[in-house]
Amino acid sequence: xxxxxxxxxxxxxxxxxxxxxxxxxxxxxxxxxxxxSPLMQRLIDLHDFVFWIITVITIxxxxxxxxxxxxxxxxxxxxxxxxxxNSLLEVAWTLIPxxxxxxxxxxxxxxxxxxxxxxxxDMTIKAxxxxxxxxxxxxxxxxxxxxxxxxxxxxLEEGQPRLLSTDYQLVVPVNTNIKMQITSDPAGVIHxxxxxxxxxxxxxxxxxxxxxxxxxxxxxxxxxQCSELCGIGHGFMPISIxxxxxxEFVSWIDTAKEExxxxxxxxxxxx
Numbered sequence: 001x002x003x004x005x006x007x008x009x010x011x012x013x014x015x016x017x018x019x020x021x022x023x024x025x026x027x028x029x030x031x032x033x034x035x036x037s038p039l040m041q042r043l044i045d046l047h048d049f050v051f052w053i054i055t056v057i058t059i060x061x062x063x064x065x066x067x068x069x070x071x072x073x074x075x076x077x078x079x080x081x082x083x084x085x086n087s088l089l090e091v092a093w094t095l096i097p098x099x100x101x102x103x104x105x106x107x108x109x110x111x112x113x114x115x116x117x118x119x120x121x122d123m124t125i126k127a128x129x130x131x132x133x134x135x136x137x138x139x140x141x142x143x144x145x146x147x148x149x150x151x152x153x154x155x156l157e158e159g160q161p162r163l164l165s166t167d168y169q170l171v172v173p174v175n176t177n178i179k180m181q182i183t184s185d186p187a188g189v190i191h192x193x194x195x196x197x198x199x200x201x202x203x204x205x206x207x208x209x210x211x212x213x214x215x216x217x218x219x220x221x222x223x224x225q226c227s228e229l230c231g232i233g234h235g236f237m238p239i240s241i242x243x244x245x246x247x248e249f250v251s252w253i254d255t256a257k258e259e260x261x262x263x264x265x266x267x268x269x270x271x
Contacts, residue, residue: 023162023197023222023241036243037214037223040199042111050104057100089106118213121179128227129184129191129204132233136170144256150236164223166240172216173249180214189231193225195239202227216243232262 023036035041074226126137130147138144148166156165172178182193184204192199195214202212216222225235244252 011223022220023195023224028051035199036195036197036216036218037199038217039111039214039222040197042114043199046107046111051108053100053104054192089136099194103221115212118179118211120177121213122175122176124179124181125172125202126183127170127183127193129182129230129237131185131188131231132237134166134193134226134237134239138253141253142257143261144253146239148240150238159225163235164225164238164240166238169221169240169242171242171244171249171262173246174216174219174243176246177213177215179211182212184210184212189239190228191230192228193224193239195222195241197222198224198241200224201227216241219245219248221245 020157022035025033032040032044032047035044037193072080073094107234113237119149123140126139128135128137133147133149135147136145146168148162148168148170151165151167153162155167180200180202182195182202182204184191184206186206188206190206192206193204195211198214198216200214202210219242222241222243224239224241226234226239228234232239
């Protein structure tokens with residue numbers, strides 16, 4: 001069994017850059033997806049930092065309990081101590097947890113602030129949750145708009161993941177701070193726009209406009225899904241994001257504008 005997990009680890013090391021730039025689940029994955037944005041990398045780093053703190057505390061408490069059970073058992077401690085107070089110990093077990101929480105809080109609050117810092121946004125995209133698919137608008141680019149609907153199994157092309165691929169993809173440029181305005185159809189229900197590899201998850205609420213942002217560093221495909229139990233089609237609301245270079249994005253915008261010029265409705269985006 002150990003050789004099996006070793007083989008999986010080695011195979012992940014030798015993955016191509018193209019695969020690493022694909023934000024989607026992998027077989028036998030037990031941790032986070034490969035970070036596709038700086039914010040997601042910071043989330044992973046904070047998680048790992050807190051994990052090791054928790055691990056040390058757990059081991060310490062276990063060893064302490066084991067020591068107490070043995071040292072102060074009736075067999076080994078026939079004359080119990082009458083001690084009822086120890087000022088130094090009480091101060092220590094109060095201050096040490098406080099210091100640990102402060103050490104965790106500082107990077108946590110910094111990350112929380114940066115997740116809601118919209119002072120350096122380069123472009124805006126609006127995502128609207130419908131029953132059950134996503135609609136996208138580009139208000140900074142002549143209000144380009146289209147719907148993104150999940151591909152059926154017989155429509156999938158080679159390399160397209162099942163239940164995650166859509167007919168039209170959300171195309172974005174790399175190295176760009178992109179603000180997502182997220183809402184839901186006024187006549188619909190609550191959805192949630194979530195892309196794990198980018199570290200974004202925001203509820204889409206009817207009548208309310210929520211915001212989040214991301215910055216993708218590498219070109220590639222990044223996938224997500226609605227993560228709110230929104231109804232019978234909940235598992236069929238995928239999010240497909242295609243990150244391209246800035247030159248490719250400008251070219252895509254020009255093509256999309258021409259295609260949309262023929263119809264103001266949705267479903268005319270370039271695949």
